[in-house]
Amino acid sequence: MVVVGGRMTGSAVAASLATRGVAVTVVDAPDPLGDATAASYGWINSHKKHPESYHVLNSAGLEHFHGVLAGVPGVFRATGHVEIAGTDEHVASFEQRSRRLQGLGYGVDEHEPADLARLVPGLAVRARLVRGFPREGIAAPDRLVAHFTATAVAAGARTVGARVDRVHRDGVVLTDGTTIAADAVVVCAGVATGAVTATAGLEVPTVAAETGNVVMGYMATTAPTPAAVDRIVTTDGLNLRPEPGGGMRLQALGLDGDCDPDRAPFDVPAHVTDAFSERLAEVLPAAAGTPLQVRIGRRVIPGDGFPAVGPVDDDARIWTLVTHSGVTLGPWLAERLAEEMLGAPPDPRLAGYSPRRFRASTGEAPAAPRAPGDQ
Numbered sequence: 001m002v003v004v005g006g007r008m009t010g011s012a013v014a015a016s017l018a019t020r021g022v023a024v025t026v027v028d029a030p031d032p033l034g035d036a037t038a039a040s041y042g043w044i045n046s047h048k049k050h051p052e053s054y055h056v057l058n059s060a061g062l063e064h065f066h067g068v069l070a071g072v073p074g075v076f077r078a079t080g081h082v083e084i085a086g087t088d089e090h091v092a093s094f095e096q097r098s099r100r101l102q103g104l105g106y107g108v109d110e111h112e113p114a115d116l117a118r119l120v121p122g123l124a125v126r127a128r129l130v131r132g133f134p135r136e137g138i139a140a141p142d143r144l145v146a147h148f149t150a151t152a153v154a155a156g157a158r159t160v161g162a163r164v165d166r167v168h169r170d171g172v173v174l175t176d177g178t179t180i181a182a183d184a185v186v187v188c189a190g191v192a193t194g195a196v197t198a199t200a201g202l203e204v205p206t207v208a209a210e211t212g213n214v215v216m217g218y219m220a221t222t223a224p225t226p227a228a229v230d231r232i233v234t235t236d237g238l239n240l241r242p243e244p245g246g247g248m249r250l251q252a253l254g255l256d257g258d259c260d261p262d263r264a265p266f267d268v269p270a271h272v273t274d275a276f277s278e279r280l281a282e283v284l285p286a287a288a289g290t291p292l293q294v295r296i297g298r299r300v301i302p303g304d305g306f307p308a309v310g311p312v313d314d315d316a317r318i319w320t321l322v323t324h325s326g327v328t329l330g331p332w333l334a335e336r337l338a339e340e341m342l343g344a345p346p347d348p349r350l351a352g353y354s355p356r357r358f359r360a361s362t363g364e365a366p367a368a369p370r371a372p373g374d375q
């Protein structure tokens with residue numbers, strides 16, 4: 001089988017197939033403009049996932065990290081997550097969200113604002129509502145890709161650094177004209193998934209990148225600092241989480257409104273970098289002045305915002321795994337996809353997430369993530 005794309009979803013699919021005895025070729029054209037994995041916040045969660053069937057998928061993804069992936073060194077840390085609401089708007093939405101998660105049986109710790117100094121020392125934010133989410137954690141996306149790629153190769157997979165020009169029911173054709181025959185093709189090409197499946201006359205739409213839309217997001221990485229937080233922290237205006245090596249990754253969703261795809265990945269306006277630095281100094285004063293680099297990322301958002309996992313064509317020769325929250329979901333979905341490709345009935349939790357649904361309608365693209373708890 002051929003897997004198109006070798007980053008978060010493609011490497012996971014390759015590992016899931018190869019370890020089940022399938023001969024796999026992974027074809028990946030490195031492309032910093034289309035590499036969602038490199039820009040990911042890597043927050044493993046099922047935090048604000050509607051409807052409930054989507055929450056079920058993300059919870060399964062989260063538990064997969066606590067189970068199967070817990071034994072893989074360096075890819076996941078169950079740090080927990082603390083969210084602190086200070087503004088009226090944040091308090092109102094967060095109260096509602098926490099209650100829903102409690103009702104769903106998701107671990108929610110209720111804290112007093114006075115607990116914050118103990119939970120996250122050094123934080124200087126207005127705390128009116130503080131909740132902890134102890135099951136959540138962080139993944140190192142590049143390490144996960146390295147792990148899955150090594151697992152696939154150890155099980156006999158071949159990797160090819162090349163661009164696929166088109167896919168068809170019997171394999172793929174590369175841009176240099178080389179053909180690779182296959183019994184099935186799995187398209188895991190991130191934002192290019194729609195374009196790649198379209199070469200076979202199939203439709204798996206992904207939302208196109210436009211300045212400030214749901215696709216676009218900034219991600220900052222700081223230099224190592226002794227002031228780094230030790231868990232995921234969400235505040236009114238800045239999200240922080242530790243990075244392997246002693247730095248942090250930061251998100252400030254409120255800044256994403258002018259995030260321009262034509263400037264990806266590193267041509268970030270100076271006012272954005274300055275705003276990240278200012279917010280960091282405000283929220284975590286001991287980290288003031290820590291150098292940081294901001295990157296422009298493109299989220300992979302299927303046309304209606306939800307994962308598309310399974311066969312695309314009628315004969316089940318062309319498959320896809322394309323999703324947002326692909327770090328949380330990719331490893332678990334890859335296992336389910338591999339089972340189905342090898343003849344198992346589709347996992348009932350994936351009912352409604354077939355790529356074939358796009359034949360009927362492209363659905364409505366979701367709103368851009370701008371509020372705390374979004375991703």
Ligand SMILES: Cc1cc2nc3c(=O)[nH]c(=O)nc-3n(C[C@H](O)[C@H](O)[C@H](O)COP(=O)(O)OP(=O)(O)OC[C@H]3O[C@@H](n4cnc5c(N)ncnc54)[C@H](O)[C@@H]3O)c2cc1C
Nearest residue numbers: 005007008009029036037040041043164190297325326328
């Ligand atoms: C700002 C931001 C924050 C995020 N935060 C989180 C988070 O906290 N938690 C979470 O779970 N998820 C998060 N995500 C989402 C997650 O990172 C993505 O869903 C996931 O990385 C997608 O992986 P992918 O392999 O499908 O796509 P990609 O990483 O984009 O990889 C696709 C690969 O396919 C290759 N390719 C494309 N076309 C071709 C072709 N024709 N031939 C060969 N190769 C091709 C590309 O070059 C690329 O290497 C975030 C994403 C962004 C951008």
